[in-house]
Amino acid sequence: MLLISSIVTGLAVGSMYGLIALGFHVTYAVSNTVNFSQGSSMMLGAVLGYTFAIKLGWPVPAAAAMSLLLCALLGLVIERTLVRPFAERGSNAWLMATVAGGIVLDNIVLFTFGKEPRAFPSFLAQKPIEVFRTGVFPLQLIIPVVGIGITIALQMAFQRTRLGKALLAVVQNKDAARLMGINVRLAIASSFALSTALAALAGMLIAPLFSVHSEMGTLFGIKAFAVAILGGISSAWGVMLAGLLYGLIEALVTAFAGSTYTQIIAFTVVILALAAMPNGLFGHAAAKKV
Amino acid sequence: MPARNRIPQVTRRLLMASLAAGAVAIANPANAQDTIKLGLVAAMSGQSAKSGEAIVRGLSIAIDEVNAAGGVLGKKLQLVVRDDESNPAKGVVAARELVQRERVAALFGGLDTPVSIAIVPFANQSKVPFMGVWAAGTPITRNGAAENYVFRVSAVDVLVDQALVAYAMKKYSAKKPGMILINNSWGESNEAGLKASLAEKNLPYAGIEKFQDADVDVVPQLTRLKDAGADVLFLVANVAPSSQVVKSLDRMGWNVPIVSHWGPAGGRFSELAGPSSQRVHFIQTFSFSGKLSPKAETVLAALKKKYPEIKTLADVTPAVGIANAYDAMHLTALAIAKTGSAEGPKIRQAFYAIDKYDGLIKSYSKPFTPENHDALSADDYLFTYFKEGEILPLTN
Numbered sequence: 128m129l130l131i132s133s134i135v136t137g138l139a140v141g142s143m144y145g146l147i148a149l150g151f152h153v154t155y156a157v158s159n160t161v162n163f164s165q166g167s168s169m170m171l172g173a174v175l176g177y178t179f180a181i182k183l184g185w186p187v188p189a190a191a192a193m194s195l196l197l198c199a200l201l202g203l204v205i206e207r208t209l210v211r212p213f214a215e216r217g218s219n220a221w222l223m224a225t226v227a228g229g230i231v232l233d234n235i236v237l238f239t240f241g242k243e244p245r246a247f248p249s250f251l252a253q254k255p256i257e258v259f260r261t262g263v264f265p266l267q268l269i270i271p272v273v274g275i276g277i278t279i280a281l282q283m284a285f286q287r288t289r290l291g292k293a294l295l296a297v298v299q300n301k302d303a304a305r306l307m308g309i310n311v312r313l314a315i316a317s318s319f320a321l322s323t324a325l326a327a328l329a330g331m332l333i334a335p336l337f338s339v340h341s342e343m344g345t346l347f348g349i350k351a352f353a354v355a356i357l358g359g360i361s362s363a364w365g366v367m368l369a370g371l372l373y374g375l376i377e378a379l380v381t382a383f384a385g386s387t388y389t390q391i392i393a394f395t396v397v398i399l400a401l402a403a404m405p406n407g408l409f410g411h412a413a414a415k416k417v
Numbered sequence: 418m419p420a421r422n423r424i425p426q427v428t429r430r431l432l433m434a435s436l437a438a439g440a441v442a443i444a445n446p447a448n449a450q451d452t453i454k455l456g457l458v459a460a461m462s463g464q465s466a467k468s469g470e471a472i473v474r475g476l477s478i479a480i481d482e483v484n485a486a487g488g489v490l491g492k493k494l495q496l497v498v499r500d501d502e503s504n505p506a507k508g509v510v511a512a513r514e515l516v517q518r519e520r521v522a523a524l525f526g527g528l529d530t531p532v533s534i535a536i537v538p539f540a541n542q543s544k545v546p547f548m549g550v551w552a553a554g555t556p557i558t559r560n561g562a563a564e565n566y567v568f569r570v571s572a573v574d575v576l577v578d579q580a581l582v583a584y585a586m587k588k589y590s591a592k593k594p595g596m597i598l599i600n601n602s603w604g605e606s607n608e609a610g611l612k613a614s615l616a617e618k619n620l621p622y623a624g625i626e627k628f629q630d631a632d633v634d635v636v637p638q639l640t641r642l643k644d645a646g647a648d649v650l651f652l653v654a655n656v657a658p659s660s661q662v663v664k665s666l667d668r669m670g671w672n673v674p675i676v677s678h679w680g681p682a683g684g685r686f687s688e689l690a691g692p693s694s695q696r697v698h699f700i701q702t703f704s705f706s707g708k709l710s711p712k713a714e715t716v717l718a719a720l721k722k723k724y725p726e727i728k729t730l731a732d733v734t735p736a737v738g739i740a741n742a743y744d745a746m747h748l749t750a751l752a753i754a755k756t757g758s759a760e761g762p763k764i765r766q767a768f769y770a771i772d773k774y775d776g777l778i779k780s781y782s783k784p785f786t787p788e789n790h791d792a793l794s795a796d797d798y799l800f801t802y803f804k805e806g807e808i809l810p811l812t813n
Contacts, residue, residue, distance in 0.1 A: 129637070129640045129641070129644060132636050132637070132640055132669070133636070133637045133640075136634045136636050136637060139634070140633055140634060143633075237463075242462070242463055242464045242465075242466050242467075243464065243467070243656075243684050243685055244464075244656065244657040244684065244685070244689060245685065245688065245689075246660075246685070246688045246689045246691070248691070252664075253691070255667065255668045255669075255670065261669075262667075262668045262669050262670045263668065264668060333633060336633055336634070336664070337633050337661070338657050338660065338661075338689050340464070340657065343631070345631075346629075346631040347631075378634070378637055381637035381638060382637035382640065382641065385626070385641070386600070386626055386627045386628055386637070386638050387600075387627055390629075
């Protein structure tokens with residue numbers, strides 16, 4: 128029972144890490160930059176979802192769609208103001224700029240949404256169902272399905288569609304891509320919109336299992352970045368699998384060694400894995416052109 | 418273009434107006450000689466902002482009563498509030514400013530144990546009485562200073578832990594309780610307290626599990642306690658993490674009694690944890706629910722009059738902040754009245770000289786002695802539970 132329940136827990140929480148980490152993957156694959164405020168985007172997704180669905184009483188699908196749309200817009204704004212001005216000059220300052228942007232966002236939400244954690248009830252997280260003699264909420268089973276589904280969709284989109292190929296072409300050689308008629312700026316901007324939308328989706332999925340507040344994304348964002356690196360940030364599958372793996376390690380360590388050791392062991396495993404495989408578990412070394 | 422020019426003009430006007438307002442404030446130093454200032458350092462913003470609001474309300478109602486009866490030493494009492502943002506460093510800066518610039522006669526503290534612990538050495542050095550009205554950390558009052566200026570009208574962790582163990586034994590005939598504690602200094606202080614209390618009663622424990630503020634799922638920890646045979650859980654955590662414990666128990670279908678420190682009282686516990694929040698029995702020092710004493714009726718009426726936003730009893734939740742602050746302010750006023758000059762060392766001695774005070778929480782008799790700076794004891798705690806946003810007392 129302990130084993131089954133920690134596997135269910137681990138997979139559900141792990142796919143959250145995976146979803147946010149996919150956001151890191153998407154922008155990295157297209158532009159070699161990432162948005163370090165992914166945790167805040169996740170929080171904003173949950174806060175907006177709460178505001179529309181609970182406070183304003185919209186139907187949940189409409190609330191979710193609106194929240195995703197607004198967070199995608201946030202992604203565009205982040206790319207335009209916090210990443211592009213630096214990246215186009217060849218500076219790495221987008222790194223600090225996106226971290227700062229996340230802190231600003233957290234604090235804006237603190238003042239507007241309020242200080243108290245709020246509940247985001249869902250019928251999918253009220254009555255537990257029994258799986259292998261362990262109680263789980265249906266939502267806990269849905270989250271990994273959504274996570275894996277999105278990974279497959281992303282992989283297919285990058286490999287099979289024109290747009291996906293165009294996006295990948297951008298990262299290989301911006302000038303060549305531009306000469307081939309690909310709108311490089313649009314490609315990068317849309318990858319940021321997609322990445323914040325993925326984080327927002329993760330936020331809304333986790334909210335009923337958790338509570339909604341301005342700081343809910345911080346730790347998720349950090350762990351998701353560790354997951355992205357662990358998976359080898361250039362592979363969608365790698366990132367999602369690393370997320371699931373990390374979630375499982377956390378839950379199993381807690382269950383069998385005790386919660387005191389969870390963070391120590393989980394992050395030590397990350398460090399050891401990276402020492403042994405510097406490009407991540409599923410990544411491949413970028414060929415350096417001399 | 419004209420639209421662009423207008424913005425700085427407006428800003429300039431605002432600036433001038435605020436400067437003017439500031440100048441008036443400086444030129445008119447609130448008739449300094451006619452008042453005795455009392456300082457409050459508490460969380461007025463951040464996640465614990467509601468606690469600061471409750472304390473201000475309790476202190477203000479008491480000050481209004483004292484002032485209506487002629488004040489103290491012929492002077493009116495005046496409250497000066499500073500926000501510590503739950504940050505110890507900011508709390509110390511605020512306390513220093515209140516003592517050195519505002520010249521407050523005494524300081525009051527807020528909800529956060531780490532902030533209060535940071536202020537304690539400063540209060541003792543500057544010989545200004547520091548009255549705790551919420552933070553329960555044991556070393557706040559029991560700080561080992563030769564001249565201890567720190568007093569408290571609130572729960573004390575070490576006594577709370579004794580009360581939790583006694584309640585679990587009496588109510589649930591606990592044989593082997595387990596602990597689920599937040600992983601910070603508050604959880605640690607109670608781990609020590611609970612272990613000591615259990616040892617005193619010769620009771621074994623099933624296990625000690627820690628969890629983090631951001632833990633979504635506490636099932637692994639709880640399953641360990643269940644497998645170890647825990648028959649009651651001791652819970653120490655704030656509102657949001659406490660509700661994660663309740664939700665995880667729901668999912669496991671484990672119907673174990675939960676005896677808790679007062680963390681769940683600090684917010685929307687029944688909203689966050691759902692209907693099962695009623696399972697959690699937690700400690701309080703006071704509740705406005707149930708049959709009220711005449712004193713409690715008077716204070717509640719005064720609260721509703723002064724703060725029209727208070728409509729139901731759910732709006733005076735948690736009541737501990739209000740009630741502790743109210744009694745603490747009256748006790749402080751009584752002490753100052755005995756001094757003649759409102760100087761720190763004299764007030765400290767005067768606290769020991771208070772004989773009787775008929776308060777909101779109880780009738781105090783010799784509330785403070787040189788050996789005991791805590792006005793409330795384990796007998797003054799009551800157990801409560803949350804129902805639809807309201808904290809209701811449990812009859813033992």
